[in-house]
Amino acid sequence: MLDLTYDAPAPKTIAGATSDWELVIGLEVHAQVATKAKLFSGASTLFGAEPNSNVAFVDAGMPGMLPVINEGCVEQAVRTGLGLKAEINLNSAFDRKNYFYPDLPQGYQISQLYHPIVGEGEVLVEMGDGTARVVRIERIHLEQDAGKSIHDMDPHMSFVDLNRTGVALMEIVSRPDIRGPEEAAAYVGKLRQIMRYLGTCDGNMQNGNLRADVNVSVCKPGDYEKYQETQDFSHLGTRCEIKNMNSMRFIQMAIEVEARRQIALIEDGQEVVQETRLYDPDKNETRSMRSKEEAHDYRYFPDPDLLPLEIEQAWVEDIAASLPELPDAKKSRFMADFGLSDYDASVLTAEAENAAYFEAVAEGRDGKLAANWVINELFGRLKKDDDKGITDSPVTADQLGGIIALIKSGDISGKIAKDLFEIVYTEGGDPAQIVEERGMKQVTDTGAIETALDEIIAANPAQVEKAKVNPKLAGWFVGQVMKATGGKANPAIVNQLIQGKLGL
Amino acid sequence: MSDLTKLTLAQTRDAMRKGDTSSAEVTGAYSKEVEASGALNAYVEGTLNIAADQAKAADQRIAEGDAPDMCGIPLGIKDLFCTKGVKSQAASGILDGFKPEYESTVTSKLFDAGAVMLGKLNMDEFAMGSSNETSVYGNVVNPWKVDDRDLTPGGSSGGSAAAVAADLCVAATGTDTGGSIRQPAAFTGITGIKPTYGRVSRWGIVAFASSLDQAGPMTKDVRDAAIMLEAMCGHDPKDSTSADLPVPNFEAALTGDIKGKTIGIPKEYRMDGMSAEIEKLWSDGTEMLKDAGAEIKDISLPHTKYALPAYYVIAPAEASSNLARYDGVRFGHRAKLDAGDGITEMYEKTRAEGFGAEVQRRVMVGTYVLSAGFYDAYYNRARKVRALIKQDFEKVFADGVDAILTPATPSAAFGLGENMDPIQMYLNDVFTVTVNLAGLPGIAIPAGLDASGLPLGLQLIGRPWEEGDLLNVAYSLERAAGFVAKPDKWW
Numbered sequence: 002m003l004d005l006t007y008d009a010p011a012p013k014t015i016a017g018a019t020s021d022w023e024l025v026i027g028l029e030v031h032a033q034v035a036t037k038a039k040l041f042s043g044a045s046t047l048f049g050a051e052p053n054s055n056v057a058f059v060d061a062g063m064p065g066m067l068p069v070i071n072e073g074c075v076e077q078a079v080r081t082g083l084g085l086k087a088e089i090n091l092n093s094a095f096d097r098k099n100y101f102y103p104d105l106p107q108g109y110q111i112s113q114l115y116h117p118i119v120g121e122g123e124v125l126v127e128m129g130d131g132t133a134r135v136v137r138i139e140r141i142h143l144e145q146d147a148g149k150s151i152h153d154m155d156p157h158m159s160f161v162d163l164n165r166t167g168v169a170l171m172e173i174v175s176r177p178d179i180r181g182p183e184e185a186a187a188y189v190g191k192l193r194q195i196m197r198y199l200g201t202c203d204g205n206m207q208n209g210n211l212r213a214d215v216n217v218s219v220c221k222p223g224d225y226e227k228y229q230e231t232q233d234f235s236h237l238g239t240r241c242e243i244k245n246m247n248s249m250r251f252i253q254m255a256i257e258v259e260a261r262r263q264i265a266l267i268e269d270g271q272e273v274v275q276e277t278r279l280y281d282p283d284k285n286e287t288r289s290m291r292s293k294e295e296a297h298d299y300r301y302f303p304d305p306d307l308l309p310l311e312i313e314q315a316w317v318e319d320i321a322a323s324l325p326e327l328p329d330a331k332k333s334r335f336m337a338d339f340g341l342s343d344y345d346a347s348v349l350t351a352e353a354e355n356a357a358y359f360e361a362v363a364e365g366r367d368g369k370l371a372a373n374w375v376i377n378e379l380f381g382r383l384k385k386d387d388d389k390g391i392t393d394s395p396v397t398a399d400q401l402g403g404i405i406a407l408i409k410s411g412d413i414s415g416k417i418a419k420d421l422f423e424i425v426y427t428e429g430g431d432p433a434q435i436v437e438e439r440g441m442k443q444v445t446d447t448g449a450i451e452t453a454l455d456e457i458i459a460a461n462p463a464q465v466e467k468a469k470v471n472p473k474l475a476g477w478f479v480g481q482v483m484k485a486t487g488g489k490a491n492p493a494i495v496n497q498l499i500q501g502k503l504g505l
Numbered sequence: 506m507s508d509l510t511k512l513t514l515a516q517t518r519d520a521m522r523k524g525d526t527s528s529a530e531v532t533g534a535y536s537k538e539v540e541a542s543g544a545l546n547a548y549v550e551g552t553l554n555i556a557a558d559q560a561k562a563a564d565q566r567i568a569e570g571d572a573p574d575m576c577g578i579p580l581g582i583k584d585l586f587c588t589k590g591v592k593s594q595a596a597s598g599i600l601d602g603f604k605p606e607y608e609s610t611v612t613s614k615l616f617d618a619g620a621v622m623l624g625k626l627n628m629d630e631f632a633m634g635s636s637n638e639t640s641v642y643g644n645v646v647n648p649w650k651v652d653d654r655d656l657t658p659g660g661s662s663g664g665s666a667a668a669v670a671a672d673l674c675v676a677a678t679g680t681d682t683g684g685s686i687r688q689p690a691a692f693t694g695i696t697g698i699k700p701t702y703g704r705v706s707r708w709g710i711v712a713f714a715s716s717l718d719q720a721g722p723m724t725k726d727v728r729d730a731a732i733m734l735e736a737m738c739g740h741d742p743k744d745s746t747s748a749d750l751p752v753p754n755f756e757a758a759l760t761g762d763i764k765g766k767t768i769g770i771p772k773e774y775r776m777d778g779m780s781a782e783i784e785k786l787w788s789d790g791t792e793m794l795k796d797a798g799a800e801i802k803d804i805s806l807p808h809t810k811y812a813l814p815a816y817y818v819i820a821p822a823e824a825s826s827n828l829a830r831y832d833g834v835r836f837g838h839r840a841k842l843d844a845g846d847g848i849t850e851m852y853e854k855t856r857a858e859g860f861g862a863e864v865q866r867r868v869m870v871g872t873y874v875l876s877a878g879f880y881d882a883y884y885n886r887a888r889k890v891r892a893l894i895k896q897d898f899e900k901v902f903a904d905g906v907d908a909i910l911t912p913a914t915p916s917a918a919f920g921l922g923e924n925m926d927p928i929q930m931y932l933n934d935v936f937t938v939t940v941n942l943a944g945l946p947g948i949a950i951p952a953g954l955d956a957s958g959l960p961l962g963l964q965l966i967g968r969p970w971e972e973g974d975l976l977n978v979a980y981s982l983e984r985a986a987g988f989v990a991k992p993d994k995w996w
Binding site: 058062063066068069070097099101102106107159298302305307308 | 586587595600605607609708709710711712716742743745822823826828829830832834852872875876877880884
């Protein structure tokens, strides 16, 4: 296995009126835990059910109802922590975060402020240009999601859907190690990739199963290095938190526009006020969410309905032993074992299913050739076919492997292979059999090709003379031979014969 | 049989098993008493039709010969317990008309064992109070009287205590967060036990202070308490704080033999200004235990004086959060709103109208002690004090003490409307809150009468999970004290 080592990317710099400014970004990513039941109730987590149909009494905050921890959610949090190379806390505890809102029936969210289940970890965030940022994870804690308030269905009433209430979230808190909008999006993408590998979060951002609160501040060049040396936040600017972002594109746009807003404020002699803000993609601006007098005091305290959460090291080790190969390891293995480029390895390991497909194709075959076919032909064809995913591919790894084997053995040319691929894609079937049945085999019989070539030379003396003067025109003869053989002549042999016959 | 309502639970059980009476007959007799008890205001919701059906079913089980101890026994249920399809309001206006779709674990266990529900019993609103005067249904009147003066039955389980004392049920469920079973039991001359925290499931009981709340039986004597407690106990996977321990046969523990047991007498419970009557009651009780063969040991529980303030930080803190769910959104009372009112106005008006003054006071205190800047000074400090109080008890138990004897209350029942100062009211819990803070079992039994003829109670505090031993010491004390007085029926 290769060690993945990269240079750090340069921080994003924005030129202000008075000086250059750098960005400092930290993210709180909320990832819905992939489990059947909610964090503290047996109600289903299925998306898209009728409003208020997936609600247990405890989710609705009914009097006397009590939470009971779902072990599956704890296991998924531990799995995620292990996937992020983080410290697992064998002793953690749940706290109540108190605030009033109609979609929060208990009047408090059960979360983990004081003793989170996962401690410090780190994530390698590749930028795709040969650089990568190592982002430190501060903690991951488990908490309940809130329900949904709907204010636009009726002019006088608000509605509440509690289906989501109590669904388990992992809040993944990063250190302020992210230095630009693209890095922030890439970081979320990397978390998403790792969690999808682990099966701990489906990463569906459209459904809100993965969303981020983005903390943005700006500082002058050099200040961030002072923070790094001292871990003293006073070297950094005042941050604002942009809430609830569930699109990679909007995350980048929001960071950019928020940074520019802060720079304009500071350069105008005003101060940045620490607050939570919302991003409006229609106007491409961020807006303050609440005024100071409404600032929340969440009155966190240990939830007395729940005992401290104690897990055993042996259990953690069992989970660790069951982890799949993760993206970084897989990528470096693909580079080492199959000789793939960083880029190809990244593309193939983006999703675990893609990587598994590629491995099946490449098994015992030419890895680079397999990578080219998977990335260029198969992915390209799937994209044209209604943006299908690999799991919906009509061409199985076996079939594609068969095509590659036929190329490698010289039975078919690359050009014929593309036709064959299309046949397999649309009609199915065993590639070798199709080649046999439809006579697509490459002609490697020198005699047959020679006969064809001789006929062409005899019929086109003028072309022969031209080609002798300008060897580039030899390609015309290649085309003619191909035409005469129905494209099945082995191009290498054709070339060789032409060179000889024309004395080039 | 005559005077069916004078029988204890054990006597009723035995009489039914022998065929001397039936649950239908007993339930009928109690139903009459319940219907004629309006002046006491102990019942807030009668379920006599349900009771009649349950009695019938119980009689069939008894006839079949496989009836559990509680089968056919008519009970009163504190309004804090959620009972399926039956109004359960925690005596609060904010739960106006609330009928749960579920049955609390405790009442499920009792009804599964064949017990009969006569109705829901009055209490202090959300179990916050020591006089049953904070109920939305109005105060309960103690069946005991002095010179025609209406007295409090104590609180918060005032309805339960009054109902048992006045023979309006064989026994009742109570809950105890700071003394809410033991203080009213002492004020009404009955027996009440708060088991070890985690012994009885809290599922389906409206929460006041989750780390302190425990349900327990309120009964005519110690044997009844043993029988009913056993039926209420047991591990409940629906309550994370419920202990996964086997439930012993508590009645079998009642041998009356306490020879060689060590009883601790804590010096810190001898408060300044303690009345001579209470002091005499305590020393009489000590002598009785000594005569029964126990060894008496003077002990110290040095952090006792901090218990009451710590309790009145922790309990309101938890309550302020537990009661946040009463917001008018999903159930219970919702205030009528004016044009232009938004969600904030809905919360404010609903909660101002739905909660009584004492509940509002505690919600505000609890909110304050948890708020930024005050958390460490109040809540966190109270938690530390709590840990020290627990250690005090652990030390004396480790030193060989089997049970601790204290007065149950600083006085006998006081007059309704007399104790309007909240701090004075909170002082009622001075002997009982330590037990909740330490999570220990505690029992109050009647041990004598004061000069005006009102019952006085003693409290015994036991080792965690040793309710059997504790009940046996109480049983021995009960036999020695020989308390048989009953209130004159005036209602």
